[in-house]
Amino acid sequence: MNRFGSLAVLVCAAMLSSCEKNGIQELMTTAPAARIKFFNFGVNAPGVNFYANDAKMTAIGSATGTEAVIGTAYGAAGSGGFYSGIAPGQYTLSGRIAAATDKDLAISNVATTLADGKFYSYYLSGIYNTTAKSVDAFIVEDPFVPEIDYAVAYVRFVNAISNANPMTLYVKNRATGAEVAVGAAVSYKGAGAFTAVPSGVYDLSTRYTGVATSAISRTEVSLSAGRVYTIAARGDITVTSTTAATRPQLDNTLNR
Numbered sequence: 001m002n003r004f005g006s007l008a009v010l011v012c013a014a015m016l017s018s019c020e021k022n023g024i025q026e027l028m029t030t031a032p033a034a035r036i037k038f039f040n041f042g043v044n045a046p047g048v049n050f051y052a053n054d055a056k057m058t059a060i061g062s063a064t065g066t067e068a069v070i071g072t073a074y075g076a077a078g079s080g081g082f083y084s085g086i087a088p089g090q091y092t093l094s095g096r097i098a099a100a101t102d103k104d105l106a107i108s109n110v111a112t113t114l115a116d117g118k119f120y121s122y123y124l125s126g127i128y129n130t131t132a133k134s135v136d137a138f139i140v141e142d143p144f145v146p147e148i149d150y151a152v153a154y155v156r157f158v159n160a161i162s163n164a165n166p167m168t169l170y171v172k173n174r175a176t177g178a179e180v181a182v183g184a185a186v187s188y189k190g191a192g193a194f195t196a197v198p199s200g201v202y203d204l205s206t207r208y209t210g211v212a213t214s215a216i217s218r219t220e221v222s223l224s225a226g227r228v229y230t231i232a233a234r235g236d237i238t239v240t241s242t243t244a245a246t247r248p249q250l251d252n253t254l255n256r
Contacts, residue, residue, distance in 0.1 A: 032085030034114040037142075037253070038078035040071075040095065041160045041234035042124035042135035043246050045107060047071030048095035050078050050122070057084050060098070071098025075234065075245065081253060088116040093139065095124050108137035119144065119255070125189065126162035127236060136162060140191040142230070142255055150226035152196040157206070158232040159186045161248060166190075167206040167215055169231055174201045174220065182231075185209050191230075199225035204250050206233060218250040228255040 038050040038058055047070045050058040058078030060068040072078045072095075090113050094106040108124050119142040126136030140158060148154070157169035166185035169192070172178070183192035185208075202221050205214035216233055223229060235248040 032087050033116045034086050034088045034118055034120070035083035036086055036093075036114065036120040036122060037081065037083050038072065038095075039121065039123045039160075039232070039251075039253075040074050040076055040078070041232065041251070042074065042095075042108070042137075043127045043234075043236050044130070045074050045095070045124055045128040045135045046102075047073045047098045048107065048124070049098050049104075051094045051096055051106075052086055052091045057086070067098075069099045069103075075249075075251070077253065083119060086114060088114055090114075093122050093137070095135070095137065097133075102133065105133060107133055107135050110137045110139055112139050118142075121158070121230065123158070123160050123232070125160040125234070136189075138189040140189075143194070144228055144256060145194060145196075148226060148228070149196060151199075153199050153223035153225055154194040154196055154228040155182050155223060156194045156230055157182055157186050157192045158230055159188050159190050160232055160234045161237050162188050164188065164215065164233065164237040164248070165208050167208060167233065170205050170207060171197055171202040171223070172205070173198065174203060176200075194228060197223060199223055204231060204252075206250070216248045216250055218252075221252055229253065230255055 049056055049071050060070055093110045095108045097105045120139055121142055122139045124135050124137050128135045166187040168185045169182040170179055182195045186192045202223055203219045204221055205217040207214055230253045232251045234251055236246045237248050239247045241247055
């Protein structure tokens with residue numbers, strides 16, 4: 001296990017050192033060289049297990065030792081938010097219903113190519129269609145800066161709200177009052193660049209271009225030096241309740 005968490009290994013290469021009848025067998029394995037996270041941010045979507053082609057990448061255990069039928073619920077990340085290892089190549093990524101009813105029905109499919117040594121995040125997004133039993137989905141690369149400056153934190157913004165206009169993420173340091181924009185406006189299914197900010201406790205907000213009031217806000221988020229974070233917007237932008245699970249929210253995920 002490394003600092004990115006436990007890896008879901010798809011492919012192992014085994015080689016024999018000798019063809020002799022009594023030859024010593026030497027097994028050699030290579031760890032998967034791509035990494036991916038999974039998020040269920042599809043509003044009203046059922047709990048799912050995530051797949052790459054037909055290989056199950058995430059699941060939830062139960063007290064009986066069998067797979068639970070709850071899957072990764074709305075608003076949650078698969079595998080506890082850790083990256084899963086996967087061999088580079090072409091895949092169809094999907095979220096499949098975990099419950100007994102419609103078990104393993106794919107509610108999303110995205111064809112993509114995962115490159116050697118790169119990191120990715122796959123999101124169910126938008127609003128679940130209960131008739132078609134489908135939801136939007138997209139994948140973004142998580143391009144960490146080549147050399148981490150351990151004096152600052154790195155933050156980027158992902159927009160997973162289908163009925164919101166492009167938004168810009170702002171972070172306001174609670175100690176100094178200084179506020180900065182994290183990149184430019186990000187459209188639905190888009191991701192901004194990782195931006196360095198001083199470590200500290202911040203109030204977060206998103207705003208539409210030319211609008212002074214916040215579309216979404218969240219207070220008291222700690223951003224630690226040497227860490228990399230993704231702030232993702234999820235939910236239904238039309239929901240005005242302050243307690244509804246489907247209200248627009250800002251999710252804070254540690255990338256590394």
